[in-house]
Amino acid sequence: MDYIHLNEMEFYGYHGVLQEEMKLGQRFRATVSLATDLSESGTTDELDKTVNYADVFNVCRSIVEGEPFKLIEAVAERIAEYILDIFKDKVFGVRVVLIKPDPPIHGHYGSVSVDITRGRFM
Template identity: 75%
Template sequence: MDYIHLNELEFYGYHGALPEETKLGQRFRVTVSLATNLAEAGKTDNLDKTVNYAEVYSVCQSIVEGEPVKLIETVAEKIATAVLAEFADKVTGVRVVLVKPDPPIPGHYASVSVDITRGHFR
């Protein structure tokens, strides 16, 4: 199994359970890892034999910058589902790490995040 990683994509969205989150919005960071077979791409240097990560970026962007939801778990699930559906011919599994760097909760911390894996991912 081979992997493509899109690391720390940053978007601005309006997801959250609190009213100020859906009104003011906030930054979200997404790391997406794709389980795939890169042997043919490596041998042939042919983009058609791999996953176009610019297209994966667009999928993530449309979801994070799209319709607001309450939970980051929902955002991550939507990304995983969309990636598996759109790239079903090449991607057998996906891991999504969604980071909310500035949630409106008191205390000192770097961020909060969810980490989900769907499909066949080793």
């Protein structure tokens, strides 16, 4: 199994339980890993033999910057679902790490995140 990683993509979205989060929005970071077979693209050097990561980026952006969700779990699930559907011929599995860098929690911490893995190999 081979992987394509899109690391630390950053978007602005309106996800959260609190009214302020839904009104003001905030930054989100996503890392998405695609389980695929890169042998053919590696030997042919042809874009149509792999997953175009610009297209994956655009899928992630449309979801994070689109319809608001209360939970980042729901955002991550939607990203995984869409990627597996849109790229079903080339992607066998997907891992989504969605980070909320500045949640409204008093205290000192780096961020909060969810990490999900979905796919047809499970």
